[in-house]
Amino acid sequence: MKGGKGISVRLYGLIGFIMIFILIITSFSWMTFKDFNEKHKSRLQITAEYINMVDETRQAQVDFKKQVQEWKNTLLRGHEPEAFKKYYSQFSKENDNVKSQLLKLKEDMAKQGMDTSPVDTLLSNHKELYDKYSKAIKSYDPNNIESYRIVDGLVKGIDRKPTDDMDLLVKQIQDKAKLEMEKMIKQSDIDAKNFNRNLMYILIFGIILIIFFTVLIISTYKGITKFIEQFKILMEQAENGDLIISGKIYKKDELGEVTERFNRFIDKIRDLIYEAKDTSITVSASSKDIMRASDQISTSAEEVAGTIVSIAENASKQVELAEQSDKAVHGVVQGLNIITENTVYISELANKAMETVISGTTSLKEQGDRMTNTKKVSQNVTDVVSDLSTKSNEIGKVVEFINQITGQINLLSLNASIEAARAGEAGRGFTVVANEVKKLAELSKESTQRISSLIEEVQDDIEKAVDEVTNVKESIEEQETSLELTDNSFNLIQHSVFEMANKIKEVADETKGISENAASVEKSIKNMVTMIDQNTSVTEEVASVTEEQTASIEEVASSMNHLAEMSNSLCESLNKFKV
Incomplete structure (x- = not known):
């Protein structure tokens, strides 16, 4: 019997399968968690961007309301030059804030691939509103209390359209964010199901491997047990001087080679x-x-x-x-x-x-x-x-x-000593x-x-x-x-x-x-x-x-x-x- 490697092949195969299984599980888990983390991170980022856009639209809405309020404050409380200057300056400032907020919102919507035409319309309406306000303010006379009514009559109702547009834009962005949130939730549910399904596949595969490894280990253990019991009996017979013994080879592996x-x-x-x-x-x-x-x-x-x-x-x-x-x-x-x-x-x-x-x-x-x-x-x-x-x-x-x-006797004794030394403890009697x-x-x-x-x-x-x-x-x-x-x-x-x-x-x-x-x-x-x-x-x-x-x-x-x-x-x- 030459090259009997059954046990070593089984053991090395067992170790290899376990290492491959652990490597696959680790790689899969790492890749899955990494993908889940990336997706979660991406979803969080998208969510944060949508929340940011909602905040931006609301901030633009708030700034626009502040602009309108400052315009009213200019007309109602701007009798004095300082007060006029103060309120009108805040009106201009809020106008710039609204403009910058809308531009920032347009840029963020473009990043998300959203339609920016409502923002463009709102910017155009807001600019038109500002121009009308600026033109109307020229008719304002701080010394004439009645002049604010003239100015108010010039711009009366022109803030309704931008306000509605602003509300509509806020609603659109909120709806879009809600829709994206629902999509992300559905996708998260799908990913969770896929992840659970993959875990189930891995669990089933692991159970199959465990059963296979258990059968392999039990088979190897039974072969080793048979070999040990047979070898124990053979050594007892050899110790009693019986040299007509012969071991039975059960499998062509290392134990079979040792028996041979x-x-x-x-x-x-x-x-x-x-x-x-x-x-x-x-x-x-x-x-x-x-x-x-x-x-x-x-x-x-x-x-x-x-x-x-x-x-x-x-x-x-x-x-x-x-x-x-x-x-x-x-x-x-x-x-x-x-x-x-x-x-x-x-x-x-x-x-x-x-x-x-x-x-x-x-x-x-x-x-x-x-x-x-x-x-x-x-x-x-x-x-x-x-x-x-x-x-x-x-x-x-x-x-x-x-x-x-x-x-010749001396050579025979030397050969016997060599063979006994190869046999180890089993050849102690032959050494004597x-x-x-x-x-x-x-x-x-x-x-x-x-x-x-x-x-x-x-x-x-x-x-x-x-x-x-x-x-x-x-x-x-x-x-x-x-x-x-x-x-x-x-x-x-x-x-x-x-x-x-x-x-x-x-x-x-x-x-x-x-x-x-x-x-x-x-x-x-x-x-x-x-x-x-x-x-x-x-x-x-x-x-x-x-x-x-x-x-x-x-x-x-x-x-x-x-x-x-x-x-x-x-x-x-x-x-x-x-x-």
Whole structure:
């Protein structure tokens, strides 16, 4: 399962929908309130303008009435110049006020798109009224009380038309303002209805989204709950050592991906346990093979030791025989001296010499046979040592194989630690197994290193034994050569003794030569004794080396026995898991 993003898509979608919904609601509310505010502001402004126009028309109406009143005050109270001037000035001022008010009203009506012709008519009538007033005032005489009646008669009734027009204009503006107010109220009601309708749509849409989000959250929560309950059961089974478990994938989302990864992790742990079991069985079998090889090597070493002991015993016998030969030759020398001093006893000494020669010949033959046996034994020792060297090399290969197995176990423990670390709390139990496997690998590595060092020592000792056996072989060959010389010498002595009876006259002349030959023989025998002593010491050293080799092999066997016990312990630990 690759790229399962169901939960994240749902959650991110939920967050996105909520943000979009909030953004839409906020934007709509902001735009709606802004539009409502603008419309309300516009309506208030229009209302204020209409109210202002109404106020302006009323103010113009009031100023016009003041103008008419000031005109009456001028006629009624303007008998004195100051009073006339005062009232007439106020009349002119109010006329200007009315004019300016009407012009301002015309401008405001034009802004509102209203018909300004009534204002133009009113301005024209007001100007005509002022002109008539101004023309009529010229007939006013402050000193003539009756003159105001003349002036009043000139302008009588001319203010009715502007006044009616002013009232009509006020009524028109009031009606227009009222009409616009009603339109704005209706439009406000329409806007309120639209706003309420939009709010209802948003409310319905929000309820639908809430239901959708609730269903989405409940579905996601149920999936998470199923995953947690299943994962709890799986972890309890894994904690009890059951590795044949497998999680069920409900949906192809993150939880399904976690379940699939957990299944792959369990499969890897199961394969790791299988490999560990196979490795422990292989280590145990290899340990047993090494123990059997060690037993064979130990047996071979014991045989070599026995053979070397036999060689040492034969060498001791050779020393005794050589000493006897030395004594015999010494007796020959004494006999020759006696022959030189007294030839009377030549016959008796010849018989003794014959017996001595016969005994020496027999001894030399026995010594030759024993030397042959010694040579064969030495060859056997060489073969055994060579075989021992070959087996030690095989042990070295087995140890190298164990080292490779140890490296694999260590690698397996590292992989198990990595997988357990990925699993977090769920892989804590497997971390303990990985640590135990790692400790076992370290102990196996230490044992194999110890075995390797012992095998190297054994190989060094074997090489020394081979060198010493080679020296023994060379010594035996030299000893064989000396025996051949001794045999030849004894043959000469025998031949001389046999001829001694016939050549008794030549005894005196030959005695000197015989004495020299006997001295040479005695010297050769002494050399042979020395060589045999050397062979004896070398054989003892070979026996000592063989004993050390046997002790080393016993240590190897002990280490392999310990390794086998540890392998069995590992098998027992791994058997706790159901795979």
